[in-house]
Amino acid sequence: MTPARIAFALVALAVALAVPFFAGQFWTGLLTQMLIFGLLALSVDLLLGHAGLFSLTHASFFAVSAYTVAILQVRYGVPAALAAPAGILAGTLLGALFGLSVRTRGVYFILITIAMGYVVWGVAVRWSGFTGGDNGVTNVPFPSIGGVGITSHTQYYYLVLAVIVACGILYRVLARSPFGLALRGIKGSETRMKSLGYKTGLHLYAAFVLSAAIASLAGVLYVYYNRFVNPVASSFPISVEAALMAIVGGTGTIVGPFIGAGVVLGLRNWVSSFFEMHHAIMGAVFIATVLWAPDGLVGLAGRLRARLFKKNPLE
Amino acid sequence: MSTPAIHVHSLAKVFGGLAAVDDVSLEVAAGERRVLIGPNGAGKTTLFHCITGTLSPTRGTVSLFGRDVTRDPEHRRTGLGMGRTFQITNVFGDLTLLENMVLAIVGADRRKWVLHRGVDAFPDVKRQAEDGLAAVGLTGRAALPVRLVSYGERRQLELALALGTRPKVLFLDEPCAGLSPSERPRIAKMIAGLPRDITVVMIEHDMDVALGLADRVTVLHMGRVILEGSPDEVRSNAQVRDVYFGHG
Numbered sequence: 001m002t003p004a005r006i007a008f009a010l011v012a013l014a015v016a017l018a019v020p021f022f023a024g025q026f027w028t029g030l031l032t033q034m035l036i037f038g039l040l041a042l043s044v045d046l047l048l049g050h051a052g053l054f055s056l057t058h059a060s061f062f063a064v065s066a067y068t069v070a071i072l073q074v075r076y077g078v079p080a081a082l083a084a085p086a087g088i089l090a091g092t093l094l095g096a097l098f099g100l101s102v103r104t105r106g107v108y109f110i111l112i113t114i115a116m117g118y119v120v121w122g123v124a125v126r127w128s129g130f131t132g133g134d135n136g137v138t139n140v141p142f143p144s145i146g147g148v149g150i151t152s153h154t155q156y157y158y159l160v161l162a163v164i165v166a167c168g169i170l171y172r173v174l175a176r177s178p179f180g181l182a183l184r185g186i187k188g189s190e191t192r193m194k195s196l197g198y199k200t201g202l203h204l205y206a207a208f209v210l211s212a213a214i215a216s217l218a219g220v221l222y223v224y225y226n227r228f229v230n231p232v233a234s235s236f237p238i239s240v241e242a243a244l245m246a247i248v249g250g251t252g253t254i255v256g257p258f259i260g261a262g263v264v265l266g267l268r269n270w271v272s273s274f275f276e277m278h279h280a281i282m283g284a285v286f287i288a289t290v291l292w293a294p295d296g297l298v299g300l301a302g303r304l305r306a307r308l309f310k311k312n313p314l315e
Numbered sequence: 316m317s318t319p320a321i322h323v324h325s326l327a328k329v330f331g332g333l334a335a336v337d338d339v340s341l342e343v344a345a346g347e348r349r350v351l352i353g354p355n356g357a358g359k360t361t362l363f364h365c366i367t368g369t370l371s372p373t374r375g376t377v378s379l380f381g382r383d384v385t386r387d388p389e390h391r392r393t394g395l396g397m398g399r400t401f402q403i404t405n406v407f408g409d410l411t412l413l414e415n416m417v418l419a420i421v422g423a424d425r426r427k428w429v430l431h432r433g434v435d436a437f438p439d440v441k442r443q444a445e446d447g448l449a450a451v452g453l454t455g456r457a458a459l460p461v462r463l464v465s466y467g468e469r470r471q472l473e474l475a476l477a478l479g480t481r482p483k484v485l486f487l488d489e490p491c492a493g494l495s496p497s498e499r500p501r502i503a504k505m506i507a508g509l510p511r512d513i514t515v516v517m518i519e520h521d522m523d524v525a526l527g528l529a530d531r532v533t534v535l536h537m538g539r540v541i542l543e544g545s546p547d548e549v550r551s552n553a554q555v556r557d558v559y560f561g562h563g
């Protein structure tokens with residue numbers, strides 16, 4: 001990392017740590033959501049930005065994980081130390097099954113992921129004896145491990161922040177590893193990767209399962225923040241929003257999905273306070289992104305900086 | 316006689332009703348430089364695809380040093396020692412030249428599965444990648460993204476990638492395609508300079524390049540082998556002149 005980037009990361013971390021002291025509960029809550037949905041968007045982007053696969057089923061892993069935690073904690077009194085890993089495991093196992101879809105490519109992959117997402121949503125709505133139907137599962141307690149527990153949203157914010165920072169560091173290692181490079185190679189040219197000795201299907205499958213695991217972790221963070229889960233968490237719009245967050249922020253980056261989550265959630269909160277048809281505004285933002293900043297806000301910032309400092313990579 | 320590097324036996328590839336490759340048999344000795352020539356549509360590239368595993372043949376078998384690889388997928392054939400270049404440049408445009416080479420080098424071994432350590436943690440891979448670029452005359456370009464380098468340099472990288480998997484048999488599909496007459500001798504010289512422990516099978520349209528490099532030449536026409544012989548035999552053969560150089 002360049003010194004400028006390290007400085008930027010430290011300032012961002014300092015601001016994030018200070019937010020609860022000056023910003024009040026509303027902003028802290030919004031920031032918590034931004035981090036959680038940013039992590040979901042990051043999981044989508046592992047496939048989209050690195051491997052070139054556009055998944056629209058990631059709400060499934062997010063929701064299955066959230067439901068697993070909620071049902072284990074609320075109905076069976078399982079402690080968070082077991083319920084949270086069980087949630088991640090359940091979502092990841094579903095990812096191992098849904099990951100078989102990497103046998104398809106392009107529009108067929110997108111369609112099959114949409115279909116799989118609807119299966120999970122249908123189960124969440126219809127199997128009301130188990131999932132609670134439209135009401136979902138409520139009264140999920142704050143997590144506590146061995147007597148040490150979270151008691152406020154501010155404390156929970158710090159827990160989420162710690163998890164996200166750890167994930168960001170690990171994700172950075174992953175993106176720079178031979179495995180991460182191979183995913184970008186497959187995105188660039190799968191035919192060439194095969195001729196270089198890569199079993200590309202297996203690489204994509206591994207990436208899919210890993211991505212489902214990250215989405216599942218986001219699901220765990222979500223259910224403890226929300227304190228309930230209902231079928232909305234598994235719905236198609238969540239999958240679409242997660243992908244759009246990654247695209248708006250900038251695919252193939254680490255901060256991009258989080259910035260995208262901030263923009264989407266911030267705009268929705270702000271616009272919906274005075275305009276009923278806020279979905280239309282969101283749509284306009286996405287169209288503008290695709291037209292004028294197809295590489296997202298991170299890419300736009302990079303291009304502006306290059307223009308300002310006239311940096312020519314050939315010099 | 317020793318085991319041939321490549322043995323193709325009665326290979327056919329049929330697309331719908333068209334036999335692009337029709338009952339082709341071919342033996343290439345270890346260390347040989349073999350050039351495939353033939354007019355457009357002769358089936359040269361389809362034959363290449365079938366040998367390297369991009370396509371599976373309708374009939375026939377392919378052996379690599381005596382081992383039947385007809386049913387092996389492409390990536391496994393690479394692991395067994397086949398390397399190839401593409402007629403239409405097939406490199407990773409968004410990655411740097413160094414990253415391109417790193418992919419070629421770790422493709423052959425288990426390090427391609429490492430996800431808990433950065434590429435930087437393998438200094439020997441980086442050194443091999445730099446050496447691979449230097450070998451095709453791309454020294455000093457390692458850090459550039461491919462999309463910023465010239466077409467000619469991409470053709471050089473194309474060759475470097477194929478060599479990066481340390482092949483025993485190298486398949487070159489028109490390595491000089493799209494290059495100007497002044498650029499071609501550079502690539503031809505690189506190919507001529509390859510060590511003899513690499514067997515080379517090459518498709519080439521440029522007759523000077525092709526006949527200058529070849530030990531033996533196979534002429535394909537309408538999916539069939541019509542002649543196999545030394546460059547001189549091919550040059551003086553009337554049938555070849557008819558189908559390949561045209562009447563006149």
